[in-house]
Amino acid sequence: MNPFLAAVMGTLLHLKRKCPKCKREQIVKKDQKDKTVPCKFCGAKIPPKK
Numbered sequence: 001m002n003p004f005l006a007a008v009m010g011t012l013l014h015l016k017r018k019c020p021k022c023k024r025e026q027i028v029k030k031d032q033k034d035k036t037v038p039c040k041f042c043g044a045k046i047p048p049k050k
């Protein structure tokens with residue numbers, strides 16, 4: 001895999017979050033990666049990964 005693609009995918013994985021309530025996955029914005037975000041499907045709060 002080329003380094004650029006690997007970097008993009010790494011970023012996406014890092015920004016991917018799974019809702020603890022509805023179990024759906026979603027991508028959060030880069031500037032929200034260290035913040036608790038509301039699930040866009042059910043509105044539950046999703047804490048950042050440690």
Ligand SMILES: [Zn+2]
Pocket residue numbers: 019020021022023024039040041042043044
């Ligand atoms: Zn949810």
